[in-house]
Every structure is written in structure tokens, then in C-alpha cells.
Amino acid sequence: MPTLGGVYRFLLTRRWIALHIVVLLVIPAFVLLGQWQFGRYEERSAGSDRTTANLEAPPVPVATLTTAGGAVREQDKYRTVTATGTFDPAHQLLARRRVQDGAVGFYVITPLVTGDGEAVLVNRGWVRAGATADALPEVPAPSSSPVTVTGRLRPAETEESSGIRDLRGLPAGQVMLIDPAVIGEGLPYRLLGGFVELVRQSPEAAAAPAPVPEPEVGEGGGLNLAYGVQWWLFIGVAIGGWVLLIRREAADLKAQADQKSTEKVNA
Structure with missing residues (x-):
């Protein structure tokens, strides 16, 4: 052996x-x-279970989950929230490099002034980019009368969370990231932390950008x-x-x- x-x-x-x-x-x-x-x-x-639960939870007022100058907690991401106010088209922005349905375009970010010197950024949806890099896209105007919006609450974007590099020297009215702390500089009101991804509004708008699809929960x-x-x-x-x-x-x-x-x- x-x-x-x-x-x-x-x-x-x-x-x-x-x-x-x-x-x-x-x-x-x-x-x-x-x-x-x-x-x-x-x-x-x-994360998948939390996202599913948040998407299915009944709507709550946005001010119960975020404050002016504050931040949205990770556990509140995609919670359905409501906000009532008037859109401020004078300070509307376009968020660049947003892909939807295989095409590159912009998110239309419009402040919704809710009163008491506060507002919340609302992602009204997606529009296709213009024919050239310098061409402005066609953007439907927001409702001019008071509205109640319902949407998904999102934390402020960062380079890490979005995968988008924050560039400087952009054309006026354009941003790379949806970050209320930066966008709120110089505005005549205070912005709530995070932003709302519009799902529906009442009364309905006569015309609107393409809605942002609901997040994919994935396979967990x-x-x-x-x-x-x-x-x-x-x-x-x-x-x-x-x-x-x-x-x-x-x-x-x-x-x-x-x-x-x-x-x-x-x-």
C-alpha cells in the first residue's frame, strides 16, 4: 500500500x-x-421587495417624506406621493442624456410651487432630442392653473446613483443631474429634497411629455x-x-x- x-x-x-x-x-x-x-x-x-411595496403603497403628501433642503431616504425611494401647487415654467430645466425607448432625449424638470415659499421638482416626462446637438427639443408647456400631481418620489441624483457625469458649461436651461441642492441655488423659493416622477396629474394636461416608465423590479x-x-x-x-x-x-x-x-x- x-x-x-x-x-x-x-x-x-x-x-x-x-x-x-x-x-x-x-x-x-x-x-x-x-x-x-x-x-x-x-x-x-x-431592494426589490421594498420597491414593490413602495409602488403599491397608497399615496401620501410629499411633505411627509421630505423637507426643504433635506434628502429622501433610501427606504422611501419610489414611494407614491402627491403634491398640489402651480408649475413654474420660467425655471423649467431639461436633464440631458436620458434614454427612453432606445432613443436619447431629455427629462423635463419643472418646479411645482406648493406655497409657503416651497416647491418640489417634478419630472414631467421625456422628450426626444432635437435634430442636432444644439437644437432645442419640442417641450409641451405645463398646466398654468393649479394642479395636484401624483408620482414616484426619487432621491436627488448623483454621479454614482445615475451613472451620468456632471458636466459644466451646458446651454442655459439644461442640467446633467436632477439635484435640488444645485438647481435650487438662486430660485425664489426653497426646494424639497429629491424630486417627483410624474405618474398623473389632476386636472390632466392638454399635452405632456412621454411618461417615465415604472421602474423594473427585476428578479430580486x-x-x-x-x-x-x-x-x-x-x-x-x-x-x-x-x-x-x-x-x-x-x-x-x-x-x-x-x-x-x-x-x-x-x-
């Missing part, structure tokens, strides 16, 4: 020691990668769960392959030793 002092002595050679080290490093790496994917699965599943991190299981299966593959190589090498060495012994006897 082969032993470390016999056939299995090869396990202590430099080449095999290097292989042992690789396997011993790979196994904890696969464990950590699997744990990371499982963590992402739990995070995305929780199902791919991350599959990847986590996959990484942990790789642990078994690594160990199984390691054992298989050892047994094959031992079998080859034993066969060579038996052949030499047979040759000596026959000689």
Missing part, C-alpha cells in the same frame, strides 16, 4: 507543494466570492444566488480535481514501480 514514505512521497516535491498552495488559496477565495454573491442576492431581494437578485451557488460548487470541483490528480499520479508511479520490479524478477 503506497505511503508518504513510498509512492506518495511525490506530494512533498516542489511542483506539488506549489499545487497544494494554489488549491489552499483558491478554496477560501471561492468561499468569499460565494458569500459576496449571496450578500448581493439578499441586498437586491430586499436571482442571478446573484445562482452565481453564489456556482462559486461554492467550484470548491468541490477544485478539491475533487486535486484529489484526482494525486490519485492519478500515485497510480502512475505505482505502475512504474511494479513494472521495474517485474523486469528485475524476469532478469
Whole structure:
């Protein structure tokens, strides 16, 4: 029977020691990668559940979830809110580089003045870009009379959350990010934190930009769960392959030793 002092002595050679080290490093790496994917699965599943719950929750006044100069909490993202006021077209902005239905265009951001020196930014929807980079798009005018809007509450955009780089030197009336802290500078009223993604308004507008689609809830991190299981299966593959190589090498060495012994006897 082969032993470390016999056939299995090869396990202590430099080449095999290097292989042992690789396997011993790979196994904890696969464990950590699997744990990371499982963590992402739990995070995305929780995020999907929260988004679904927020979209289905009954509307609440926007002022109950955000304040002037404040911020929207992550757990309130996509909550359905209402706000009543009058649109201020004089301070309307276009948010650049917004893709919808495979086309590049702008979001139309219009302040809704709610009274008491406060307003909330409302994303009224999407319009297609002009024929050239310098051409202004056609933007339906907002309602001039008081309205009540219902929409999805969104936190202020950042480069990290939107994936859009905040550029300077843009044409007048255009922004890259929907950030009330920046947009509110110089306005004659205070902006509530975050913004509202318009779903409907009452009374309805005679014409309006294309509505922003409801967010995709997604599969709740199902791919991350599959990847986590996959990484942990790789642990078994690594160990199984390691054992298989050892047994094959031992079998080859034993066969060579038996052949030499047979040759000596026959000689």
C-alpha cells in the first residue's frame, strides 16, 4: 500500500507543494466570492421587495417624506406621493442624456410651487432630442392653473446613483443631474429634497411629455444566488480535481514501480 514514505512521497516535491498552495488559496477565495454573491442576492431581494411595496403603497403628501433642503431616504425611494401647487415654467430645466425607448432625449424638470415659499421638482416626462446637438427639443408647456400631481418620489441624483457625469458649461436651461441642492441655488423659493416622477396629474394636461416608465423590479437578485451557488460548487470541483490528480499520479508511479520490479524478477 503506497505511503508518504513510498509512492506518495511525490506530494512533498516542489511542483506539488506549489499545487497544494494554489488549491489552499483558491478554496477560501471561492468561499468569499460565494458569500459576496449571496450578500448581493439578499441586498437586491430586499431592494426589490421594498420597491414593490413602495409602488403599491397608497399615496401620501410629499411633505411627509421630505423637507426643504433635506434628502429622501433610501427606504422611501419610489414611494407614491402627491403634491398640489402651480408649475413654474420660467425655471423649467431639461436633464440631458436620458434614454427612453432606445432613443436619447431629455427629462423635463419643472418646479411645482406648493406655497409657503416651497416647491418640489417634478419630472414631467421625456422628450426626444432635437435634430442636432444644439437644437432645442419640442417641450409641451405645463398646466398654468393649479394642479395636484401624483408620482414616484426619487432621491436627488448623483454621479454614482445615475451613472451620468456632471458636466459644466451646458446651454442655459439644461442640467446633467436632477439635484435640488444645485438647481435650487438662486430660485425664489426653497426646494424639497429629491424630486417627483410624474405618474398623473389632476386636472390632466392638454399635452405632456412621454411618461417615465415604472421602474423594473427585476428578479430580486436571482442571478446573484445562482452565481453564489456556482462559486461554492467550484470548491468541490477544485478539491475533487486535486484529489484526482494525486490519485492519478500515485497510480502512475505505482505502475512504474511494479513494472521495474517485474523486469528485475524476469532478469
